[in-house]
Amino acid sequence: MKMQITSAVMATVLAFAAPVLAETATEGWNNAGGEQDEALGLTPDHENGIETYEVCSACHQLNGWGLPDGTFPQLAGQHVNVIIKQLADIRAQNRDNPTMYPFAKPSEIGGPQFIMDVAAYISKLPMNPENGIGPGDNLELGEKLYKDNCVRCHGENGEGSNEKFYPRIHGQHYNYLVRQFQWIRDGKRRNANPDMVKQIASFSDEDMDAVLDYVSRLKPHPEMIAEPGWVNPDFDW
Amino acid sequence: MRSALTALILGTAVLSAAPAFSDAVKDGKRVYMTKSCMACHGRNGAKPIATYPALAGQNPAYLLTQLKAIRDGKRVGSVDPETGHPFVQGMTDIMHLLSEDDLKNVVAYLAEQDPAKPEVLDPAPTEDELAAGAKIYKKLGCRSCHGKQGDKPSNKAYPYIAGLDREYLIRAMTEIRDKTRTSGKSKMMFGTIKRADDDQIAAIATWLSQIDRNAE
Numbered sequence: 528m529k530m531q532i533t534s535a536v537m538a539t540v541l542a543f544a545a546p547v548l549a550e551t552a553t554e555g556w557n558n559a560g561g562e563q564d565e566a567l568g569l570t571p572d573h574e575n576g577i578e579t580y581e582v583c584s585a586c587h588q589l590n591g592w593g594l595p596d597g598t599f600p601q602l603a604g605q606h607v608n609v610i611i612k613q614l615a616d617i618r619a620q621n622r623d624n625p626t627m628y629p630f631a632k633p634s635e636i637g638g639p640q641f642i643m644d645v646a647a648y649i650s651k652l653p654m655n656p657e658n659g660i661g662p663g664d665n666l667e668l669g670e671k672l673y674k675d676n677c678v679r680c681h682g683e684n685g686e687g688s689n690e691k692f693y694p695r696i697h698g699q700h701y702n703y704l705v706r707q708f709q710w711i712r713d714g715k716r717r718n719a720n721p722d723m724v725k726q727i728a729s730f731s732d733e734d735m736d737a738v739l740d741y742v743s744r745l746k747p748h749p750e751m752i753a754e755p756g757w758v759n760p761d762f763d764w
Numbered sequence: 765m766r767s768a769l770t771a772l773i774l775g776t777a778v779l780s781a782a783p784a785f786s787d788a789v790k791d792g793k794r795v796y797m798t799k800s801c802m803a804c805h806g807r808n809g810a811k812p813i814a815t816y817p818a819l820a821g822q823n824p825a826y827l828l829t830q831l832k833a834i835r836d837g838k839r840v841g842s843v844d845p846e847t848g849h850p851f852v853q854g855m856t857d858i859m860h861l862l863s864e865d866d867l868k869n870v871v872a873y874l875a876e877q878d879p880a881k882p883e884v885l886d887p888a889p890t891e892d893e894l895a896a897g898a899k900i901y902k903k904l905g906c907r908s909c910h911g912k913q914g915d916k917p918s919n920k921a922y923p924y925i926a927g928l929d930r931e932y933l934i935r936a937m938t939e940i941r942d943k944t945r946t947s948g949k950s951k952m953m954f955g956t957i958k959r960a961d962d963d964q965i966a967a968i969a970t971w972l973s974q975i976d977r978n979a980e
Contacts, residue, residue, distance in 0.1 A: 582802075588798065598861060599800070625854040626855075629804065
């Protein structure tokens with residue numbers, strides 16, 4: 528069940544989609560084109576999303592909650608567009624992730640329909656009620672830094688924006704946030720939004736720890752969070 | 765009467781030993797499915813993706829050595845030209861998730877699984893190509909450690925190699941021959957494989973990849 532994308536189709540898609548997706552202030556940040564654009568236009572299939580997710584669950588766990596030590600992020604409830612973009616970036620090697628690389632490939636995950644199916648499925652999973660949080664010893668600084676630097680893109684409550692491809696960061700594991708933030712600041716995460724790189728360039732490690740500790744404690748809307756002990760009923764093991 | 769009693773005592777002894785072993789297998793299954801192994805090595809260790817090896821029915825002592833070598837950076841191997849990272853990098857990066865007990869349990873679980881079915885090669889190898897691989901395998905002396913068809917290791921520390929992914933087999937043999945992989949007992953294998961050229965390695969790999977351990 529693999530989609531063959533002819534180069535003619537890809538060229539057409541790119542021609543139509545690129546102007547829509549280009550960010551004026553961040554030219555080139557979100558021009559992955561290709562499979563990403565194809566996926567974005569498709570209607571998700573819930574059953575296929577479950578089937579496709581099974582392989583993802585090996586790392587992101589059946590609930591989509593990742594691991595609290597931050598090795599694997601919490602994906603549940605993440606914006607569909609964000610998931611699709613990150614998969615596309617990992618596939619295109621815009622984002623370096625040796626563990627995940629095989630799974631971003633259409634040959635493993637399936638083509639754009641599968642990408643949309645799994646992204647939509649993940650986006651609807653209830654979020655981790657007990658994500659990994661920081662040490663809690665510098666939250667006043669963290670809150671100030673967040674309000675001064677992050678709200679514009681990630682929102683008052685860390686909810687991000689699906690339309691703008693800004694990730695939801697509340698409810699995420701502290702250690703994962705730290706790793707990504709560090710890599711974005713220091714240039715190792717190459718698909719980082721250039722505006723963000725500029726914004727956090729002057730953050731010290733202490734600033735980073737403080738602001739992310741604050742973020743890790745931001746709570747999504749109660750309707751989005753699972754009850755503690757919730758087990759994903761879509762899988763039987 | 766006496767032999768029945770002996771049988772009863774022995775039977776009970778076996779039964780009381782069984783729970784500890786089956787716990788290891790059960791715990792190992794949980795490790796396998798929740799600590800990311802299944803993602804690359806597939807359901808029951810028998811459906812790996814890309815060119816990663818199947819692990820089902822492998823010798824647990826061998827698996828344990830490899831897990832530790834990969835974890836500790838002693839087995840790094842060749843670089844995947846697609847990513848610029850060693851093929852094992854994705855695994856090295858997550859090995860901190862496994863405790864010593866996890867390692868023991870997961871290898872116990874994997875050893876109990878039915879071996880993977882051979883992959884379907886396209887185009888299918890000819891009888892002559894398979895025979896050529898078998899011949900080189902015999903000539904080099906691979907049998908003495910891996911068995912007549914790569915399916916009877918002479919030592920619990922040596923791996924079953926029958927039925928593994930062809931590209932993986934080529935990579936393993938090449939890495940050992942070229943001293944890219946020197947961890948564990950691969951130094952011992954060097955002497956045997958050093959005489960093989962790339963074509964011979966490919967021929968052996970083709971033949972081995974088609975052997976179905978389940979058919980025996």
